[in-house]
Amino acid sequence: MWNNSSQTAQISIETNQLIIELSSKVNDMQKKIRIRDIREISASVIGIIIFSYLLYEIPFPVTKIACAFSIIWFVFVIYKFRKSKKQNTTNNLSLSMTDQLAQQEVTMQQQAVLLGSSAYWYAIPPFIINFIFIVGLKNPFDFHWTNSIAESILPLTVNFKTGTLIGLAFFYAFIIWINKRVVTKDINPLLKSIKTMQQQLSNE
Helix, strand or coil: CHHHHHHHHHHHHHHHHHHHHHHHHHHHHHHHHHHHHHHHHHHHHHHHHHHHHHHHHCCCHHHHHHHHHHHHHHHHHHHHHHHHHHHCCCCCCCCCHHHHHHHHHHHHHHHHHHHHCHHHHHHHHHHHHHHHHHHCCCCHHHHCCCCHHHHHHCCCCHHHHHHHHHHHHHHHHHHHHHHHHHHHHHHHHHHHHHHHHHHHHHHC
16 A cells, blocks of 8 residues: 555656656747747837838839738738737636646647648748739839839849749748748647647546
8 A cells, every 4th residue: 555655656746747847848949939029029010111111112003002912911920929928828727737737738738730831831921922013013213213222132133033032932942941940840849749648637
């Protein structure tokens, strides 16, 4: 009987230690998520300012439309990451271990969905918008437009446009890959560990 009690106590101590280690990993991931959310929101605000200026300054009609769509997309990105920021809540230590694990599981599942679907809202839409933006660029002289800074930055020649589009295609493909890798390498293992811990607690 004493042996059984000792073994039960040992199992309980080991379980608590594993929960602490798991919570530390989840907290580290949540910190990374918070930093990412702030970074993306800040970048989107800057993007809105830049494309608002381009919408005002650039005379090409198709490119103007692309600028307007870019602004709308940046607003949508801010909405997505503000929502993520709200969902990424700090663990409530007043909850039981079981409830804390359930909270962590929901948070990680939400992040898995967000990143797993990033191709459809974070990569493909801006690539299409940029494609329209670049294709819509015309000869400035035909529109009696002069802006030395814009002309030195914007891809106005065919070769410059082609190279820029190829570069953007690789860039957005990399974004899709890196987000899927985060889900596979970081979030899914955490979800698996949470599920294992939940089963272990239910068996005690």
